[in-house]
Each structure stands twice: as structure tokens, then as C-alpha cells.
Amino acid sequence: MQKELFLRIVNVVQGKDTYFQMSHDALGRDSLTSLQKCTEAICQLVTDVSADTFDEYLKVADTTGRLFLKRFCKAVIWAYRANYLRRPTPEDVKRLLQMHEARHRFFGMLGSLDCMHWAWKNCPKAQHGAYTCGDQGEPTLILEVIASHDL
Incomplete structure (x- = not known):
């Protein structure tokens, strides 16, 4: 995927779901970046493998990876449904x-x-x-x- 396209998708997903924005946990540690979260979701979509496959590579737990994928798909559908996911008039x-x-x-x-x-x-x-x-x-x-x- 071209870098510009990936960054455009990341920006759209960040705007549609605040979960993909940078935050801090209860101890004040930084959460994963939006780039890491979107990379995890896209890797799952592209390779059609479970989230635990990327545990070592992206440092994301299995359940968290599945959550990224679910929220990523919902954000993309919500962002693009008006233009691309509708019946023709x-x-x-x-x-x-x-x-x-x-x-x-x-x-x-x-x-x-x-x-x-x-x-x-x-x-x-x-x-x-x-x-x-x-x-x-x-x-x-x-x-x-x-x-x-x-x-």
C-alpha cells in the first residue's frame, strides 16, 4: 500500500473513532499509536490470519488486535459508506x-x-x-x- 493512501486512511479512521487517537493508560503510559493500531488491523485483513500472529511483531495482544480490527472496519464503513457502499440511485x-x-x-x-x-x-x-x-x-x-x- 502506498504511504499516502495508508496515512489518509489512518487520518479518516482517527476522525471517525477516538479509540484510534493517542491516549494514556491509568499509569500515564502512552497507548499504541494510531499507526500501530491501523497497521495491526490492515495486516489482519490482508493476510487473513488471526491477531495473535502479529503479537511479536507489533507488540499487540490477541484480544486487543481483534478489537482494533473490529473498530477499524466499523470506522472505514462509517466513513466511506455514503460514497462507495450504497446502492446506485x-x-x-x-x-x-x-x-x-x-x-x-x-x-x-x-x-x-x-x-x-x-x-x-x-x-x-x-x-x-x-x-x-x-x-x-x-x-x-x-x-x-x-x-x-x-x-
Whole structure:
């Protein structure tokens, strides 16, 4: 992930949930930073492993890591739902149909479906067979996206 994108997400999450802002515990010690909390949550999402996997690396307990993930997801959904997680309005549908007709000469098209394979360099050895396609030669994850040209 690009640094600018990561920092933008961190700033949005901090603004939506004060839990991600720096604080102090009862003894006056600093809490984890928002960067650490968001890194923990994103690592769990990207690798699809439990929070205790990152205990040594990020110094975050299992239950705390799960809490970071839950609050991170809620903050992201709350922040972006109005623009990206909503049903298209009739005006959106009309605009998309017109745009695709003019651009692609394809009538009735709302968006494009595409997918790509991302190499999974940290795939556990036991999972290699389940995530390796014959044409790829290495374990991959498939990202599927449906979007209009402006998203």
C-alpha cells in the first residue's frame, strides 16, 4: 500500500473513532499509536490470519488486535459508506448507462468486472496447493472488482 493512501486512511479512521487517537493508560503510559493500531488491523485483513500472529511483531495482544480490527472496519464503513457502499440511485444508473454507451458503444452496461492475481509471498506451505493455479506457478489471491470508469 502506498504511504499516502495508508496515512489518509489512518487520518479518516482517527476522525471517525477516538479509540484510534493517542491516549494514556491509568499509569500515564502512552497507548499504541494510531499507526500501530491501523497497521495491526490492515495486516489482519490482508493476510487473513488471526491477531495473535502479529503479537511479536507489533507488540499487540490477541484480544486487543481483534478489537482494533473490529473498530477499524466499523470506522472505514462509517466513513466511506455514503460514497462507495450504497446502492446506485436512478440518476447514477442513468449516468452510468449513458457514459458506457458513449464510451464503449455497449448498451445496458453499468460497470466493468475484472479480476487479477496478486502473488501471496507469505502463503503458509500447507496452503500452497489450494492457492496455486497452473498458469500462475505461485500462490495467489484473486482480487475481483466491479466499478465504473470514475471509481
